[in-house]
Amino acid sequence: MRRRRFGASCAPRTGMVRVGLAGLLLASALLGCSIRPVPATRFYRLVGASPEPAPARKPRLQGILVVERFATDDLIAERPIVYSDGTGTELHQHRYHHWVEPPTDMLQQLLVSYLQATGAASMVTTPEARVRPDFVLRGRLSRFERIVGADGGSGVRVCIETRVSITRVADRRLLWSDRYQVELPASDAAISASVAAFDRGLDELLAHVAAGIPARW
Numbered sequence: 001m002r003r004r005r006f007g008a009s010c011a012p013r014t015g016m017v018r019v020g021l022a023g024l025l026l027a028s029a030l031l032g033c034s035i036r037p038v039p040a041t042r043f044y045r046l047v048g049a050s051p052e053p054a055p056a057r058k059p060r061l062q063g064i065l066v067v068e069r070f071a072t073d074d075l076i077a078e079r080p081i082v083y084s085d086g087t088g089t090e091l092h093q094h095r096y097h098h099w100v101e102p103p104t105d106m107l108q109q110l111l112v113s114y115l116q117a118t119g120a121a122s123m124v125t126t127p128e129a130r131v132r133p134d135f136v137l138r139g140r141l142s143r144f145e146r147i148v149g150a151d152g153g154s155g156v157r158v159c160i161e162t163r164v165s166i167t168r169v170a171d172r173r174l175l176w177s178d179r180y181q182v183e184l185p186a187s188d189a190a191i192s193a194s195v196a197a198f199d200r201g202l203d204e205l206l207a208h209v210a211a212g213i214p215a216r217w
Contacts (some may be wrong), residue, residue, distance in 0.1 A: 063134025065121035
C-alpha cells in the first residue's frame with residue numbers, strides 16, 4: 001500500500017508567486033497614481049475699516065448701545081464661504097475655504113469697534129457684557145456670498161445684503177431702520193480677492209450704519 005505524502009501539494013509554485021507579486025506591485029502603483037493630495041484648508045478674517053477716533057463731544061446716543069448678533073440663514077451662519085452662480089436659486093459652500101468665525105460674529109465685532117470709535121453712543125458693547133442696554137441694534141444678514149461667473153462671464157463679485165434697526169429699550173421705540181445691499185467686483189477669481197471685496201463692502205456698511213444713527217436721544 002502506497003502512502004500519500006501529505007503537504008506536497010501545499011508547496012508554493014514559483015510562477016504563481018511571481019505573478020502574484022507583480023500584480024500587487026502594479027495595483028500599488030495604480031493606487032498611488034490615483035491618490036491626490038488633499039488641499040489645505042484656508043481661513044480668512046474680515047478686517048473692516050479703522051476710523052479715526054471721534055473728537056471729544058457728546059455721543060449721539062446718550063446711554064449704552066448693545067449690538068446683537070445678526071440673524072441669518074443656517075448656511076451663512078456656518079464658517080465655510082458661500083458661493084453661487086448668480087441665479088440666486090442655488091447656493092454652495094467652499095470645501096477648503098472657511099472664515100475664522102461665522103460672518104455674523106465678525107460683523108457684530110466690527111460694528112461694536114466702529115461705532116465705539118466714531119462716538120455713536122456712550123458705550124457700545126454686546127449682550128455678553130451683561131449690562132442693561134438703553135438702545136439695541138439688531139439686524140439680519142440676508143446675503144453674504146461670492147457670485148462666480150458674474151455677468152455671464154468668468155468674473156467674480158461679492159454680495160452683501162442686510163437690514164439694520166435701532167430700538168430704544170425704555171419705550172421700545174424704533175429710532176432707525178434701513179436696508180443695505182451692495183455688489184462689488186473682485187479683482188480676480190482668487191478667494192483672497194473676494195475676501196478683499198467683502199471688506200470693502202463692510203466698510204461701506206459700517207459707515208452707513210454710523211451715519212444713520214439718530215442724534216439727541
